[in-house]
Amino acid sequence: MIAADDKKINELRVFMQEAKTKDHPDSQLISILHKAQELYGYLSQDVMSQVAKEMNIPTAHIWGVATFYHYFNLKPKGKHSISVCLGTACYVKGAEEILNAIREELKIDFGQTSVDNLFTLQEARCLGACGLAPVIMIDDKIYGSLTPKKALEIIKSYKK
């Protein structure tokens, strides 16, 4: 839930108040969602419900808009994204063990972000580095020939 003293929500409210003074206030929805994402990094259901209330726009409509446009994130994204390659080559070389190790370490599953907001875990189809299998990619750097231990060490190095 959004705390009452949340400064961001106040900023968003001010933004919405201003939007309401314009012609066709409903048409400002996408701008408002941009603003909300700028403030929070993603669009939470609470924030969308706030927008619904303030702007008097049905929530189902806001949800429809938020899910239509690729630019809007519905989940918070971490600082780094870890893509675990689950292509055939990596899979037979033990990608699943690596994946399990990472899942356990960060306590997240695909599409989720760690509590410290550092990592988002993603699934990758072949990353085209089969010779290095199994591989993971952190942001845009590829790490290959991994063991679960090595993978965790690499992740640790990003925590600094």
Added chain:
Amino acid sequence: MPVRFNITLCDGPSCIHKRSKEIVSTIEGELKKHGLSGKVGINLSGCLGMCSKGPIMIINPGYTIYGAFAEEDIPEIIQQHILKKKPVTRFIIDEDHLYNRFFRVFGDVNFFGKQMRIALRNCGIIDPENIDDYISLRGYEAMAKVLTDMSPEKVISEIKKSGLRGRGGAGFPTGIKWELTAKEKSDEKYVICNADEGDPGAFMDRSAIEGDPHTIVEGMVIAGFAIGAKKGIVYIRAEYPLAVKRIKKAIADARKDGFLGENILGSNFNFDIEVRLGAGAFVCGEETALMLSIEGHRGMPRPRPPFPSVSGLFGKPTLINNVETWANIPVIILDGADWFSSLGTEKSKGTKVFALAGKVKNTGLVEVPMGTTLRQIIYNIGGGIPGDKKFKAVQTGGPSGGCLSEEYLDTKIDYESLAKVGSIMGSGGMIVIDEDSCMVNIAKFFLEFTQNESCGKCTPCREGTKRMLEILTRITEGKGVEEDIDKLQRLGNMIKKASLCGLGQSAPNPVLSTIKNFRSEYEEHVRNKRCRAGVCQQLLVYEITDKCVGCTACKKVCPAEAISGAPKTKHIIDINKCVKCGACFKICKFNAIRKS
């Protein structure tokens, strides 16, 4: 530092007729006489469109354009201009400031030799964040002319006469669009700039806005005056932060200087522009989807009619043009429809910007007169295919366009001719493909894109492109069956004709055009399970040749344990286990692994 001069001769047919080739040798002779051989650059350019004043010669720096001179005048010009730095005024053509401006910066670069910049005339020349820079190059002059000297009807008739057509893809005559919107009676009307450029690989709109935002503003004000609108909206991708920043600044600066807002330039005309951000939906380039997006909805196109000119944004008459179209407007007003319509082909006037990319030496934005051939762009401007590879195809029009084979290289680019050969002008993506690319795979790439960008509203596009993609994927994986190609065509033709909007109507183009022009490649994939370009991974077969020395490197790297063999003996790949990852191929130092 001594000035290095550069002399550019037009070698369009009409200038050749006026002996431009001979003039070049005369110049070379003259320069030699003065000991300047090699110290002054000489190059030829494509038709500069001033055929009536030929021969045309441009001397840089100084962007001086000479015309209507004879071979005999060359010694004088060299003597005066090059040696004494005094241009020979009686031959100078000074009415064409556009070329002057352009050559000041680009005249001596070969890449631009075939180009002609109208839409991008200021890009790279002015400081886009400085309104004075724009003004100094006759910026807002067209607007002033319109507001003081012209009636709305006159503006529209000028645009109509220019023959300008929408640069967003479909090529609808801009003047008629304006006229239709002007004709509607309404308390409110809107002017929209469509800057929701979404083609993968095309970035001309971004460059145009980043490089010259004021020309968009100016174009829109002119349109507002012509159709009777007071409000303009620039709908731009959020993914273009710099362009967003610059267009916002341009609008703010224009407002400050009285080019926007109430009583523009002391007239009784009011107009202002607002910027709205897109949010990552390719389909919002479609005008009805774009308007719904501005209204705060999902960008799902609606059936037309009613057309935007009758009932557009918020149900009001609306004029939508794309960035490149807007950028042409001030030029047409300033230099006249007659001049503009003298460029290009019979039905497509002016220039077109292309984003040249792919397997070509020079990539980038090129702006060429309509009627330039694909060959000229790819070979003369693009410098041909790198690495002695063989040209295979050129893809125009992005995901909505088609792939053209070598036999179409001499197609003169305009809306009709490209459509006739199965592609489209589109927003101007142009991707060169060489023999290393698999056409089935290329078709799949584009279809994957459109399928992913389908809004999901109409059945043919939502369901049909999905099925087409499945069939294509099947073919690239060696699971295709004979009737698949026919199925692709049957679905493709239906989707083209039955879809609700332009996205669906053009989504099958990459597939249909590759089937038309490269059918044998499809057949090879289906019948022989063979990909001649070696791109489709699943169709590759790896085998170890006699070159193998038994180093075991491949065996170690194989993720699937498909390679067996004792050290120092020839290894063998078990093709049933092989996952075709290519790791063995990459690691082998003895070239002993063959893929086919």
Added chain:
Amino acid sequence: MINIFINDKSYKVEAGQTIMQAADKLGFHIPRLCYHPKLSIEGACRVCIVEVVGIRNYVASCAYPVSEGMKIYTNTEEIRRARRDIVELILDNHPEDCHTCERDGNCELQRLAFAMGIRKRHFEGEKKHYEKDLSSASVIRDPNKCILCGRCVRICSEIQKVNALGYAHRGFKTVVMPAYNMPFKDSVCTTCGQCINVCPTSAFIEKNFTQELFQKLGDKSLIKVAQIAPSVRAAIGEAFALEPGRQLEKELTAALRKLGFDYVFDTQFSADLTIMEEASEFLERFQGKGKLPMITSCSSAWMKCLEQFYPDLIDNVSTCKSPMSMASALVKSYFAKKINADPKKILSVACMCCTAKKYEALRPELMVDGMQATDIVVTTRELAWMIKSAGIDLLHIKGEEFDHPLGYSSGAGTIFGVTGGVMEAAIRTAYELYTGETLLDIEIQDIRGLKGIKEGKLVIDGKEIRIAVAHGLGNANEILNTIRKDPQRYHFVEIMGCPGGCIGGGGQPYAGSNSLPLDEECLKKRAEALYGLDRNKTIRRSHENPDVQRLYKEFLGRPLSAVSHKLLHTHYSPKQPQGIIPAELTVK
């Protein structure tokens, strides 16, 4: 008038209409799917495409206007093939479980696939797979069956203005869902069931209680009591291939007994009772005790809508329970006592035209002595299926009468099923209660018919009473916003959640093969069936109903008595499902 050509034949048609409209009138039925005459034009399914000479692509005939000299082809080889392929594409992403589907034999997609001649499949591939949402008390949402025609989204936003449903995601992954894909029960859905009515497949369907009911009907330890809502009798014939408009009151009563019910009562009886209470409540308010305007409370979808969207108007709403809940409360008290039975042993079943009643039945505030008053609610559709399934020949059955003491009704109770009926019935009684004189001209034409909002005035004892009637939650929205702005405008307002009132309820039989759901002609015929019953009754005023009079004498005392309040009245409280919009709802 303009000239057009359809399939090379020349016709004179009126300008300003679409190709489809023109073709319909000329006897060309162009196949269609997403089109619905009551909803905005979507142009999405592309089934109704035709060829027009001079236009490169096919045009959607539902959206494209006719023009002078237009040459249209509706049935060429090419267009037939394109349509066939389009419908096949829909099928390719649809479960192939027709023979086990609730809509088997009455599915628009099935009919279309047959008509398009899809005998062979060319393009099969991946299908969508989503969880069914079983959370709602009334409506099941099954996205796998959804073909994205969008009728549900449009009826929910345009006609009902509830906006519970929307499209989410895009492309092949587009799904119709409530906000955040939340369980339906947590959404703003009012359970009106109109999405079920307009769905061409079974992507929306009522929560089915037929198996449970069959099982309980076989339980010998239970006393099985049924009640039938007015609109059920007016429409159930349609499920047996009768033309709309034939009422089957007596046949239905007999059928229910054959199904195993021990007592068959009539919700129209409790409708009369409702009028006694509601008319009395109105008169109290009219004389200064309570808020005006008073708004009716019979429609359960409207009640949920009220609590969610108009909590500020709760005090304006009558405290009367709906006729169904009044009847059930009496079944488990008055009636139980009368037959000397343990109310816990009574199975109280309501046969309703409504899906929202399933939700209403579960409301905790409607419990009677800790018991759920209405145990099971089945819709007209479910009931029709049960009758068929049990092998009862409804159309040739010998009619029977309702049981006493909750079975006799006046004509006023009958017309409850039609928009304006509650108001009309209330006036018939209130007039006499207030003036002591009998109202003679009892058919109040001002508030009959299918106009969205109907207004009227009557003078009682020299005082003007301004009344209004709205049906469909969208029309209700309009009238409620008027009340918010101008509370003095009306004295008495009737609101029904569904278009047409209960006769257009979310549980009514599906439209037949050649008609569309919500068809006005069909609604008018259903209405006429009820008005006909009313006309043929000698007693047409609720207060003249002898069973009602006896009930007051034996049990309740008088209207608004303490016993009445305990059993027949309730209260409503604001509800805040996730993402609710408490302020006024606006049209999107």
